Amino acid sequence: MFSKIIILLAFVAFSSAGIIDPWAQQATIIKKVIPAEEPANYKFAYDVNDATTGDVKSQHEEAHNGAIKGSYQLNDADGFVRIVEYTADDASGFQANVRREPLTVVKKIIAQPATVTKIIQPAIATKQNRQIKMNKDGPVTSPMLYDPVPEGTVKATKAMQLIAAAAVSFAAISAGTALAWTSPVNDQLVHENSTIKVTDDEKSWIGSFLAIGAFIGALPAGVLAERIGRKFTTILIGVPFLISWGLLSFASNIGMLYAGRVFAGIATGASCVVAPMFISEIAETSLRGALGAFFQLFLTVGILFVYVIGSVVNWVQLSMISAIFPILLIVFVFFLPDSPIYLVKQGQRQEAGAALKKFWGRQCDTQTALANIQAELDAISSDAKFSDLFTVRANLMALIISLALMLFQQFSGINAVIFYAQDIFNDAGSTLDPAICTIIVGIVQVVMTVTSALLIEKAGRRILLLQSSIVMGLCLIALGVYFQLKENKVDVSNIGFIPLASVVLFIVSFSLGLGPIPWLIMGELFSSEVKGVASALAVMFNWTLVFIITKTFGMMKDAWGSGPTFYFFAAYMIIGTIFIFVKVPETKGKTNAQIQAILAGKN
Numbered sequence: 001m002f003s004k005i006i007i008l009l010a011f012v013a014f015s016s017a018g019i020i021d022p023w024a025q026q027a028t029i030i031k032k033v034i035p036a037e038e039p040a041n042y043k044f045a046y047d048v049n050d051a052t053t054g055d056v057k058s059q060h061e062e063a064h065n066g067a068i069k070g071s072y073q074l075n076d077a078d079g080f081v082r083i084v085e086y087t088a089d090d091a092s093g094f095q096a097n098v099r100r101e102p103l104t105v106v107k108k109i110i111a112q113p114a115t116v117t118k119i120i121q122p123a124i125a126t127k128q129n130r131q132i133k134m135n136k137d138g139p140v141t142s143p144m145l146y147d148p149v150p151e152g153t154v155k156a157t158k159a160m161q162l163i164a165a166a167a168v169s170f171a172a173i174s175a176g177t178a179l180a181w182t183s184p185v186n187d188q189l190v191h192e193n194s195t196i197k198v199t200d201d202e203k204s205w206i207g208s209f210l211a212i213g214a215f216i217g218a219l220p221a222g223v224l225a226e227r228i229g230r231k232f233t234t235i236l237i238g239v240p241f242l243i244s245w246g247l248l249s250f251a252s253n254i255g256m257l258y259a260g261r262v263f264a265g266i267a268t269g270a271s272c273v274v275a276p277m278f279i280s281e282i283a284e285t286s287l288r289g290a291l292g293a294f295f296q297l298f299l300t301v302g303i304l305f306v307y308v309i310g311s312v313v314n315w316v317q318l319s320m321i322s323a324i325f326p327i328l329l330i331v332f333v334f335f336l337p338d339s340p341i342y343l344v345k346q347g348q349r350q351e352a353g354a355a356l357k358k359f360w361g362r363q364c365d366t367q368t369a370l371a372n373i374q375a376e377l378d379a380i381s382s383d384a385k386f387s388d389l390f391t392v393r394a395n396l397m398a399l400i401i402s403l404a405l406m407l408f409q410q411f412s413g414i415n416a417v418i419f420y421a422q423d424i425f426n427d428a429g430s431t432l433d434p435a436i437c438t439i440i441v442g443i444v445q446v447v448m449t450v451t452s453a454l455l456i457e458k459a460g461r462r463i464l465l466l467q468s469s470i471v472m473g474l475c476l477i478a479l480g481v482y483f484q485l486k487e488n489k490v491d492v493s494n495i496g497f498i499p500l501a502s503v504v505l506f507i508v509s510f511s512l513g514l515g516p517i518p519w520l521i522m523g524e525l526f527s528s529e530v531k532g533v534a535s536a537l538a539v540m541f542n543w544t545l546v547f548i549i550t551k552t553f554g555m556m557k558d559a560w561g562s563g564p565t566f567y568f569f570a571a572y573m574i575i576g577t578i579f580i581f582v583k584v585p586e587t588k589g590k591t592n593a594q595i596q597a598i599l600a601g602k603n
Contacts, residue, residue: 157361165279165291167332169298171271174241176302177322178264182207184310204554209258211547213265215540221270222536230278231338240267241326248319272539280523281339282359293453296516300449304442311435344373389530394599398525402538405518408576410545412472413569414510437500444504448511460588461517465580468513473573475506476566484563524587527596
């Protein structure tokens with residue numbers, strides 16, 4: 001009952017260039033095994049070797065039930081299934097015949113396409129680079145339809161990714177200057193020598209109109225990014241910024257100030273949607289966290305710039321000087337290619353390959369990278385609907401987590417602290433010049449955001465978010481106690497350092513966690529087919545909260561007093577700590593497909 005057992009499996013395919021398939025020839029017997037009796041199954045283990053270097057690119061194991069006929073599937077890098085049919089050819093060897101099936105077959109065969117993350121670009125199959133080994137009585141395993149690219153396979157350089165992320169982040173600097181503009185300007189506008197007389201209510205509207213504009217600008221930015229690309233949408237963002245600074249520089253009445261702030265808000269809201277998206281799509285996995293923190297980092301640079309320059313020039317000069325940043329944004333981004341992911345989605349694979357070489361260096365493995373991008377896009381439904389945000393569990397969980405983090409970010413009171421930093425130090429009776437205090441706060445914010453960018457891929461997202469909510473809550477309680485004592489006429493001269501110390505520590509903790517991470521994690525949680533609209537919704541929600549907080553902060557202080565106002569924000573930090581601990585997943589080092597599986601409850 002001597003029978004021949006299959007020992008050769010076809011496993012490597014040519015790329016999509018249309019080269020003649022090597023499988024249409026008789027396989028070579030590597031080793032003949034003549035068992036004493038026919039076993040129940042055999043496990044075949046084999047390596048795929050690089051056609052150029054000979055290094056092992058991936059390893060496979062497949063099991064067969066000892067039958068002399070069968071078939072199995074392998075997935076090409078170009079998205080085609082290779083169904084290999086094999087039959088035993090008695091003592092002379094084995095015949096291996098192959099046929100190709102279109103992409104639709106892949107989707108039918110793969111039970112969970114969302115888990116597909118990477119495809120290896122297979123080496124050309126030759127006798128020299130094919131190695132097959134057969135192990136008896138191995139465990140039965142299923143053939144791999146996609147070969148994940150081992151970490152570090154793509155040889156990429158980081159310099160251009162850093163430069164490109166910095167260029168895009170000039171949108172964040174522009175947004176930071178717009179956000180902090182009211183801090184040095186508010187006192188100048190209510191001064192008796194001001195050319196425009198502004199009441200306290202009008203002063204609060206000047207701060208709040210930025211948030212209204214940001215709400216208006218967020219959703220169209222997400223749509224434009226999908227229609228005309230990340231690059232040209234980013235360039236267009238510079239236009240409303242320039243209009244804003246023009247209106248503010250030549251304002252002769254309160255209406256022009258309001259209009260200028262609305263245009264600044266439109267550009268700021270658009271920046272919050274497009275810039276993080278653009279940066280995340282040009283970054284390789286190992287840099288995604290650090291580059292994702294660039295947006296918050298450059299935002300703080302813009303804030304510090306206004307604190308410093310605003311302390312030595314008037315508000316008209318400050319507005320004119322601030323216009324330099326959107327001009328630089330337009331110039332720098334003009335020379336960048338568009339996002340490789342966007343280009344692949346548009347069917348422009350050649351342009352996408354050129355973009356990858358521009359961002360990742362000339363030596364990067366663009367074929368593997370493009371195959372990875374295409375695999376992820378193929379695993380996504382092409383007819384995604386807005387309702388999928390709420391009916392698909394992974395999308396809904398991503399939306400809930402993103403909106404919650406935006407809620408805790410804003411209800412920490414951060415923008416109230418930034419907008420009214422000088423007022424807080426004035427109210428505290430600080431012995432330092434309030435302008436100097438805000439500059440110290442700005443410097444601390446920049447330094448700690450840089451620290452966050454260095455830590456974010458080492459410590460992880462969750463631990464930084466948790467420390468942020470806990471420490472910020474304690475700082476808010478300290479501010480609440482200080483101001484309540486002061487309002488109750490208790491002598492606080494011996495603890496006059498508490499406002500500055502608390503605000504500085506508050507900013508440190510915010511910059512390490514709740515500042516950059518909600519923007520970073522927003523780009524990580526959503527799948528590609530809903531990312532544009534979902535990000536826009538999250539940004540619109542964020543700026544709605546900014547409007548509520550900046551408009552009502554002064555009202556809360558007047559109605560409740562400063563102490564209870566800070567207690568109110570501290571309560572949200574306690575709730576935020578519980579939510580982060582229970583619901584927010586760790587996304588460090590995970591692919592989008594792995595994150596989607598976690599959100600869908602599969603892991």
